[in-house]
Ligand SMILES: [Zn+2]
C-alpha cells in the first residue's frame with residue numbers, strides 16, 4: 001500500500017514529518033510522499049525520519065495553480081530541493097497569499113465590516129488562512145447569513161471584498177517541477193469542476209507540456225469517478241497515481257493510506273511515475 005499525497009505541520013497538516021512516518025510504519029505503507037502546499041521545507045526532516053524504516057519516503061510538493069473554473073493543484077515529486085527557480089517560485093506564491101489576505105482585510109474593513117486579522121487567523125488555526133476563514137468571521141458577526149451569501153456578496157471572485165493573488169499557470173507549474181528534475185501530477189481532478197470532455201482535453205493538453213500523471217485514486221473520488229479518470233489517464237498516456245490528502249485532525253474521517261476506508265493506490269504507480277521524471 002502506498003500514499004502519494006499528505007500534509008504536515010509545514011503547511012496545513014496536524015502531524016510533524018516524523019509523526020507521519022511513524023503512522024506510515026504503523027499501518028504498513030511501503031511508500032509515502034509528503035506534499036505540503038507551496039513548500040518543501042518539511043521534506044529533509046521527512047526523509048531523515050524514514051531512513052532505515054520500511055517506508056520509502058518520496059519528496060514532494062503541492063503547488064497552487066491558476067484555474068478559472070475551480071481549484072487546481074499540481075503535485076510534484078523528486079524535485080531537487082535546492083533548485084533555485086523552484087524555491088523562488090514557491091516563495092512568490094506564499095508571499096502573494098499573505099499580501100492577498102492583507103488586501104482583503106483592508107477592503108472588508110473599508111466596507112464597514114469590523115474584523116481583525118487575529119479573528120480571521122483564529123478560524124484558520126494551523127491552516128493556511130484563506131477566504132473560508134474570512135467567511136466564518138462574517139457569519140459569526142452576523143454580516144452574512146451563511147457562507148454562500150458571504151461569497152456571493154463579498155468574497156467571491158471580483159466581489160467588493162475580493163483581492164486577487166498571483167498564481168502559476170498549469171503549464172508553468174509543470175515546467176517548474178520538471179526543470180527541477182521532478183515529475184508533475186495533476187491533483188484531485190474533481191476540484192476543477194469541468195465536464196468529462198473538457199477534463200480529457202485538459203489531460204491531453206497537459207500531457208503535451210510534460211505532465212507525468214494524474215491523481216485518479218483520491219479519498220473523495222467515488223469508485224465510478226476513479227474508473228472515469230483511469231480511462232481518461234490511459235487515453236492521455238498519463239500515469240494513474242493517488243493519495244489520501246491526509247491532514248491529520250484537520251480533515252476528520254480521512255486516514256493515511258486508506259482515505260475514508262476504501263482508498264487503495266496500486267503499488268506499481270510509484271515505479272511508473274518515477275520513470276517519468278524530468
Ligand atoms: Zn489539493
Ligand SMILES: [Zn+2]
Nearest residue numbers: 005007062245
Ligand atoms: Zn493536498
